[in-house]
Amino acid sequence: MSEALLDVRELTKNFHVPGAKGNNTLCALDKINLYVNRGETLGLVGESGCGKSTLARTLLMLETPDSGSVRFDGVDPFGLKSRELLAWRRRVQMVFQDPFASLNARMTAGEIVSEPWATHRDLYPTKAARQARLSELFTLVGLRPSDAGKSPQEFSGGQRQRIGIARALALNPDVIVLDEPVSALDLSVQAQVLNLLNDLQQRLGVAYIFISHDLSVVRHVADRVAVMYLGRIVETGTAEEVFDRPSHPYTAALMSASPHLDVTATAPRQRIILEGEMPSPLDPPSGCRFRTRCWKAQDICATLAPEPRAALDNPEHISECHFPIEPTRDEPEQLAHAS
Amino acid sequence: MSTITQTVSESTVRAENKLVLDVDGLVVEIRTPKGTLRAVNDVSFQAFSGRTIALLGESGCGKSMTAKAIAGLLDPVADVAGGEVRLNGTDLARLKPKERRKFAGPELGIVFQDALTALNPVYTVGTQLGEAFRIHHGLSAKAAKVKAVELMRRVGIPEPESRVDSYPHQFSGGMRQRVLIAMAVALNPRLLIADEPTTALDVTVQAQIMALLRDLRTETHMAVVLITHDLALVAEEADTVAVMYAGKVVETGPVREVFARPHHPYTRGLLDSVPANIGRGEDLKSIAGSPPELHNIPVGCVYQSRCPLVQDICRAVSPPLEPAGDDRAVACHFSKELDNV
Numbered sequence: 001m002s003e004a005l006l007d008v009r010e011l012t013k014n015f016h017v018p019g020a021k022g023n024n025t026l027c028a029l030d031k032i033n034l035y036v037n038r039g040e041t042l043g044l045v046g047e048s049g050c051g052k053s054t055l056a057r058t059l060l061m062l063e064t065p066d067s068g069s070v071r072f073d074g075v076d077p078f079g080l081k082s083r084e085l086l087a088w089r090r091r092v093q094m095v096f097q098d099p100f101a102s103l104n105a106r107m108t109a110g111e112i113v114s115e116p117w118a119t120h121r122d123l124y125p126t127k128a129a130r131q132a133r134l135s136e137l138f139t140l141v142g143l144r145p146s147d148a149g150k151s152p153q154e155f156s157g158g159q160r161q162r163i164g165i166a167r168a169l170a171l172n173p174d175v176i177v178l179d180e181p182v183s184a185l186d187l188s189v190q191a192q193v194l195n196l197l198n199d200l201q202q203r204l205g206v207a208y209i210f211i212s213h214d215l216s217v218v219r220h221v222a223d224r225v226a227v228m229y230l231g232r233i234v235e236t237g238t239a240e241e242v243f244d245r246p247s248h249p250y251t252a253a254l255m256s257a258s259p260h261l262d263v264t265a266t267a268p269r270q271r272i273i274l275e276g277e278m279p280s281p282l283d284p285p286s287g288c289r290f291r292t293r294c295w296k297a298q299d300i301c302a303t304l305a306p307e308p309r310a311a312l313d314n315p316e317h318i319s320e321c322h323f324p325i326e327p328t329r330d331e332p333e334q335l336a337h338a339s
Numbered sequence: 340m341s342t343i344t345q346t347v348s349e350s351t352v353r354a355e356n357k358l359v360l361d362v363d364g365l366v367v368e369i370r371t372p373k374g375t376l377r378a379v380n381d382v383s384f385q386a387f388s389g390r391t392i393a394l395l396g397e398s399g400c401g402k403s404m405t406a407k408a409i410a411g412l413l414d415p416v417a418d419v420a421g422g423e424v425r426l427n428g429t430d431l432a433r434l435k436p437k438e439r440r441k442f443a444g445p446e447l448g449i450v451f452q453d454a455l456t457a458l459n460p461v462y463t464v465g466t467q468l469g470e471a472f473r474i475h476h477g478l479s480a481k482a483a484k485v486k487a488v489e490l491m492r493r494v495g496i497p498e499p500e501s502r503v504d505s506y507p508h509q510f511s512g513g514m515r516q517r518v519l520i521a522m523a524v525a526l527n528p529r530l531l532i533a534d535e536p537t538t539a540l541d542v543t544v545q546a547q548i549m550a551l552l553r554d555l556r557t558e559t560h561m562a563v564v565l566i567t568h569d570l571a572l573v574a575e576e577a578d579t580v581a582v583m584y585a586g587k588v589v590e591t592g593p594v595r596e597v598f599a600r601p602h603h604p605y606t607r608g609l610l611d612s613v614p615a616n617i618g619r620g621e622d623l624k625s626i627a628g629s630p631p632e633l634h635n636i637p638v639g640c641v642y643q644s645r646c647p648l649v650q651d652i653c654r655a656v657s658p659p660l661e662p663a664g665d666d667r668a669v670a671c672h673f674s675k676e677l678d679n680v
Contacts, residue, residue, distance in 0.1 A: 047541035156629045186397035187568065188645075191612035191625030198622065213542065216571070220614035220623070257546035259571035261615055263598040269575075273550055274543045277511055 003074065004035035005174060005207055006059070011068035013058055017282060026281050028054040030231040031068065033308070036175065039201065041208040043222030043239060045215065045254070049278055050228040052211050056177045059209065060092055073174070090120050093168040097180035099160035103152040110134055110148030113166045120171055137166045142196060158189035162196065169200070177209045182217060194221060215258045219243050227251045230281055230289040237317030247311035247319035250290050288322065296323045359427060359529050359562040360386035360409070366421035367401070367408050369633075376633040378404045378417065380586040383660070386530060386562040393565045393573040393594070395609075396583035399630060402566045405583075406532050408432070409564070410449045411439050426530060444471045448523030448561075452535035454515035458507040464491075464518050465503035471525040490521040494551060513544035520551060527559050534566045549576055570613055574598055579666070582606050585630055585641040588660055592667030602669035604646050604677055640672070648673040 013029040028051045036042045044052050057063045059070065061077055070077060077088050096102035103112055114134050117124055124130040135145035141162040152160055161181060168176050181197070182190040194217065201208060212218050218225060219239060226236040227250065235248040246252040256272040274293045279285055285292050291301040300322055311319040312326070367379035379401040386392050394402040407413050409424050411431060424431040426446055431439060451457040459467060468490055469483030478486065484503060491499035494517040507515055516536065523531055533552065537545035553576070556563055565577055573580050573594055581591040582603065590603035601607040611624035628645045637643055640653040652672050660670040671677075 047543065158629060186629075187570070187609055187612045188397065188626035189629060191614070191623040192627075194614060195622050195625055215542075216613065216615045253543060257542040259545075259549075259569065259575040261571040261574045261598070261610075261613055263574050263595045271546065273546050277513055277544060278541075 005038045005073060006036040007069075007071040008032055008034045008059070009069045009071075011055075011058065011070065012066050013054055013063060014066050023282060027231050027284065028281065029058065029065070032233055034226050034233060034236065036207050036209060037223075038174070039205040039207055040223040041201065041210050041221050043218035043225040044209060044211045044228065045213070045218055045225060046228035047213065047254075047278060049230075049281065051231040051281075052228050053179060055228070056094070056179055056209065056211055060094055060177060061089070086120065090123070090171040091174045092177070093171060093173040093175070094177045094179065095161070095164050095168045095181050098184050099157055099164055100184070102164055103160055105152055108149050108151055109138075109143075109155070109163050112152070112163060113137055113148070113170055116167065116170045123171065133170075137169055140169065140200065141166045142192075156189070157185050158192055161185060161193050165193075165196065165200070169204070169206075172204075173206060175207045175209065177211070179211045180213070181210070183212065183214060190217075197221065215243075215255060227254065230278060230284055232289060232320065234290065234321070235311070235317075235319040237311070237314065237319075241311075241314060241317045245312060245317075247317065247324040248290075248321050249294050249296050249323075249325060251319075252325055253293075288320075290321075296321075298323065355389045355560060357388045358385055359388050360564070361425040362405070362409065362422070363425070364422035365405060365408060365419065365424060365432075367404050367413065367417055368420040369414075369417045371416070371634070373634050377420075377586055377636070378633060379408065380636075381422070382581075382583070382586075382588050383422075384581045384588060384591060386564050388529065388562050389556065389560040390579070391556065391563040391565050391577045393567060393577035393580045394583055395567060395570065395573050395580050397568055397630060399585075399633065400583040401586040402583050403534055406449070406534050406564065406566050410443075410447060410532060411436070412449070444475050444526040444528065446528055447530045447532070448526075448528035449532040450516075450519050450523045450534065450536045452538050454512065454519045454539075455507065457519055458515065460507055463504050463506055464510070467507075468503075468518065468521055468525065471522065475526055486525075490525055491518070494518075494521040494524075494555075495547075496521075512540055513547060516540060516544075516548050517551065520548070520555070524555055524559070524561070528561055530562045530564065531556075532564045532566070535568070536565075537572070538567070538569075545572075552576075570598070570609060571615075582609070585636060586633065587641050587670065589642065589671070590667075590669045591660070592664075596665075596667065600678075602663050602667065602674040602677060603642075603671050604648055604673075605642050607677060608645070640670075642671075648676060 011029055011032040015026040015028055017024045017026050032055060046052050054063060058065055080088055114130055117130055124133050134148060138145045138148060143159060143162055182193050185193060210221050222239040225239045225242045226233045229250050235242060235251045242251060246255060253272045253274050260269060276293055279292055287303050287305050288301040291297040306320045306322045308318045308320050311317040311324055363383050365379055365382045366377060369376045369378050382405055384392060394405060396402045408419050419432045465484050465487040468487035472478040472483040472486045488499045488503050491503060496502060496514055496517050510518060537548050540548060567573060577594050580594045580597050581588045584605050590597060590606045597606060598610060601610060608626040612626060614623055626645050631637060631644060639655050639657055643649050643653045658670045658672045660668045663669045663674060
């Protein structure tokens with residue numbers, strides 16, 4: 001396999017929480033390992049508070065990690081200084097969740113999309129070049145170039161997200177971090193934006209880190225998936241492997257919990273309903289972090305944190321569990337929901 | 340545990356599948372500086388005891404406004420301008436606010452999406468849960484608190500005795516939603532309106548909350564009106580569905596049948612937009628354009644600007660909601676042609 005575009009090893013990030021009782025260190029990211037290849041989509045899945053946004057912010061260098069390494073195209077961005085850093089920042093861009101909050105209402109759509117060029121001046125040095133590129137970007141994301149003079153509130157939610165995508169593309173990045181890019185949109189509009197993202201990736205070869213809580217969306221867009229729980233990646237692999245043969249109980253529970261649209265099913269679906277909620281990251285459980293909600297937990301789970309292991313003898317499918325699910329043996333076990 | 344025994348004995352009195360709510364031709368108008376808008380335009384549907392009907396639609400389609408009109412919680416700028424809302428035969432829309440308040444609790448309960456704004460931050464959860472018993476049953480504060488603890492246990496809140504004196508901000512999102520559900524079902528209402536009850540929650544918590552609502556429905560035979568934009572949730576939780584678009588019900592019927600073979604092009608478009616059962620990288624069949632603005636509803640069919648079947652008649656005549664087979668109805672001039680597209 002050729003070298004990954006983005007390679008993250010043992011990335012750890014703690015936050016100090018003043019005033020918290022007892023332990024005041026919040027471990028947001030705990031030894032994260034992941035990679036992203038050129039032109040592919042990595043889906044990042046997990047519930048609120050699991051650390052997916054902190055991970056995204058760290059990859060964008062908006063947070064400094066406490067330990068571990070980030071390699072982008074072979075270079076550690078955290079070691080870069082001024083000019084090189086500026087050049088690096090061009091290559092990693094972001095699209096935000098809420099297209100109503102992430103666009104400045106006092107700027108026109110054109111100003112929003114072309115603002116990055118005010119910092120990265122050498123990219124399109126002449127006004128004519130910027131103007132031409134602006135029209136090109138608007139066309140690329142399915143807006144009319146003549147719309148550049150309108151302000152964001154004149155656009156619908158889907159169109160606003162297109163503006164946000166055009167802004168992220170303005171610097172011709174290699175990676176775009178998409179933080180819940182369609183979850184604020186209506187279903188019919190969501191499909192339009194997902195199609196656009198897919199189309200752009202095929203045309204431009206840009207890699208996506210796609211953060212979402214919606215498993216059906218991630219399954220549709222992702223080549224590979226990483227499932228996060230309480231600051232750790234508990235399972236990762238190709239989207240097909242992880243979704244069709246989940247190894248970690250949390251992944252299985254997450255998939256089981258999301259409602260299915262299948263109306264042809266004759267028997268009611270067997271469901272795993274987890275007990276309780278995700279524990280506070282200020283006070284994570286000993287051993288395996290998922291054990292407090294896991295129906296397979298044994299004594300060893302409380303004393304020993306499971307190491308990442310290849311699931312089902314597939315070295316590309318990694319899961320952290322002492323008692324991984326084996327599809328041949330395990331039937332989905334029903335668990336009584338919280339009493 | 341007296342609550343449970345009480346509900347069981349009462350539930351035997353309440354029969355399954357009886358008409359509880361009959362909404363007939365409901366019209367809600369909003370007064371704005373730009374003129375009067377019709378947010379809900381001639382909406383009709385029924386809810387039956389022990390059954391769930393889903394009002395399904397995208398933002399701005401009028402589903403929440405319908406719920407608020409039923410519950411009598413419309414904003415001051417909005418009015419019920421026509422139609423009837425009969426709850427067990429009484430037309431709620433014609434009641435005076437004071438008479439109507441008697442229905443809130445024993446007849447009708449409502450669960451909102453955002454529990455943090457629906458709960459009062461300066462009162463304890465116990466006070467808020469006990470309010471229904473103090474007002475409707477005239478219980479003392481002390482007796483109401485005992486009831487509140489029972490309720491909290493019933494909706495699965497751990498350690499209710501110690502948590503009854505906590506404030507809403509001390510609860511997690513899922514637990515707050517349980518509190519809200521507890522308030523709604525405190526007096527065993529015949530009708531429960533759940534307005535996007537799990538949209539703000541994570542999926543594993545959503546599964547817990549939906550399981551709780553199912554259990555309560557089975558236990559008390561209440562009728563549930565589930566308001567949501569989530570097709571999969573409708574597929575799993577509802578018996579019947581009313582699909583709404585731009586203030587109108589465009590299609591209604593049993594969920595399985597509507598989703599397996601939609602009669603309205605909008606329902607079909609929504610189902611095709613779901614990124615399930617489609618390969619990685621394949622294009623989703625999205626619906627072009629976006630819904631019309633409420634102050635700019637076209638003459639004729641509300642869906643004409645996005646419809647693949649549109650003809651001249653759609654731009655002139657609004658199709659009425661007409662029966663289309665067993666328990667189904669659709670508002671489309673060309674629903675029969677949909678299968679050939």
